[in-house]
Amino acid sequence: MSASGDLVVVGAGPAGMAAAATALDGGLRVLLVDSGAALGGQFWRHPPQQARHAIPTADLHHGLPTYRALCATLSAHARTGRLTLLLNHHVWTTAREGDGFAVHAMDRSRAPEETAVVLRAPALLVATGAYDRQLPFPGWDLPGVLTIGGLQSLLKGGGVAAGRRVVLGGTGPFLLPVAAALAARGAEVVAVCEAAAPSAWLRHPVPLLRNPAKWVEAARYAGTLARHRVPVRTRTAIVGAEGDGRVAMVRVASLDADGSTLPGTERRIEADTVGVGWGFVPQLDLLIPLGCDLADAGDGTMAAAVDDGQRTGVPGLYAAGETCGVGGAVLAVSEGAIAAVSVLTDLRSPGRPNVRRLAAKHAAVARHRAFARAMAQAHPLPTAWSSWLTDDTLVCRCEEVTAGAVRAASADGSASDHRQVKQLTRAGMGWCQGRMCGPAVHCLVARDQPYAPAERLIATPATLGGLAGLDESTTDHV
């Protein structure tokens, strides 16, 4: 099956929804594609349509009025036929075709059956978001150890608190809403271990003062956590998990300024579930093979390099939201709208937007980007985190490669980056293709530079039968 339009938007989260809505309002024909079963992405993830009334999740969300308004706009355009909404479609690659793009997806709405779909348009917006950054520690591969983002999607997508006695760890403000939501859903959150020092924020007073909404949000979480007596321990990290076949205990320790554990501070806490998150990694798999330049996002990751209209250096290719650096949903909505205005301008569409509203969006982007930079500096990865690892700690879980093997590959000079480590040790060659372990392997061998993911020509696994179907359908036409 193939379809075409003026703009393909990959990702129906806050950035993609806002971009599609703005482009549609401006008169474009839009193809909006997402791997999920509903609009919203990770941030506005909801229970399946038929279960929404039975599982209340409104209290877990932010910006629901924006979400509802965007949903209404998109539904209206879907009815007129100018929006083609392709849910349960997994984009496995994109390619230049003439002056435009071919976006290749697998329709999995009748999974396990897969049907190849090709979407064509002169403009492509990649709004594929970001995913949890994980750092390995002894025991992190035990069942019961989850990512913070995973805990959140269980909460938002099914109203499920994944454990009874939970310890959370890592760094960044995202720990707080997850802790608050778990507590509100009846889990006992025994500790929240934040590796950073709260005083780090005092070095960035301006972005804080210019984003009062963030204060209100933080105060709300603080209230919830206080009500449920959830202790938040700063300069503390989860440095180990133990259990027989499943996590039963975590080891936490205080950190010095360097991130090394302070001797004598380690203690053990019983827990049946552990959630860990060290910020996020922009999902760039579709952008890199198209030749999109990357820029240092300031948080140890690389992100898509865009101009102030969200244009990448590749003509016709745009990026918005977390692909341009992690900064939250409000920022993503503004960037999505700006990207769509650029598409309208670049395609010389008559549907020009209101200039004053656009200026306000640019101001919002600047404010939120400044906040994101301050956040990244206040919540860095602890420099010495790898000292928590033993040589037999698994770093790559898919291929079972240990920290010792990665260190050996870099120690004898054979490997100086995560790509070469992969060739020599298989770290990153398994199911997840290094999406999980890549940032950690990178830190182990080249910690001074930000992490740029390896190029992945296949953005998501696809069956050979589904791919063969693409060949057979093309052959039929010829």
Place this chain on the structure above:
Amino acid sequence: MKVVVVGAGIVGAACAFHAAAAGLDVTVLDRGPVGAGTTSRGEGNILLSDKEPGPELELARLSRDLWDEAGEELGPDTVELEAKGGLVVASTPDALTALHAFAASQAAVGVCTEPVERVRDLEPHIAPGLPGGVHYPQDAQVQPVLAAAGLLRAAVRRGARVHTGEAIAAITGAGGRIAGVRTADGTVLAADAVVNAAGTWGGEVGRRLGAPVEILPRRGFVLVTEPLPPTIRHKVYSADYVANVASCDAGLETSCVVEGTRAGTILIGASRERVGFDTAMNPAVVAALAAQACRLFPFLRAAHLIRAYRGFRPYCPDHLPVIGPDPRVPGVVHACGHEGAGIGLAPGTGALVTAHLLGRPWRGADPAAHTGLLPDRFLTTGGMPK
């Protein structure tokens, strides 16, 4: 004798391995890490089955024996060297007749070939109804980056050095003889001989050394599936692969090569496109390879593709590698243009280059027996390219 080997891919590593074993003073020069170019972009083929009788097959037979020797030293498991054997299958009775004739010509020059009537006896999961094939027990596989790193480490144990840098120009001395190589950062590596083992970039390195050879890129994609239980035992490919390897067609060609790896993944090749160094993804190639693999092994329809990579095979206009001294710049020895066969031909190339450097046979490589690979074939008597 001081030797600078330009290129730390599988061919450069094998040249260093043999030259260091022969007691030469070796420095390997590469701008990147070991095996980061075309070496890391193939399947690790060590094949006799796809080569017609001639200079390349002669080198391949020597190289096959030297792979066993090198494997002994490096440890066959550490480089995943496996004599799994190749199975070439024909899809039609006519193709089978042609395949049998091809195999008979190979057998006449010493290649082990075993006609197979029921291919399912060797590959139980292969598609039913195939008329037959030929089994090549000498075909083998190696993990190329591990092998290149292993060969280089062994060379270093024998005194070789590795220098990171980019070769920019030759330093020449009396009579135009090479005296060294200058790198991008201004370092000069003194040398009595310089080996051009720069693979796909061998044409450019040759030019910088004053001894240009025509090396062109031929793009190929390889697909990698999720890890599966062992199901495919041999390197299995369709008989039209041989025709494609030798083809001079400019357009896209795909012919199916399917094999399992030690890690459980299944590798699917091979596409050939002449598109220069264009790195762009070509979804049509991926789809065509997937379709061919599914026709050969129907169970693969349910297997997931998790990765694809592409590389640039270095080829000479006549599809033979160029190995030997360049008469225009005494001291320059070429060892490039191996197209898709560089992994298999590497130890033979290393031994042959070493023999040229020593001026006498080395490890079974006699320069007098491999004159068909000399750069002279591209040169007129005046030393200018034809």
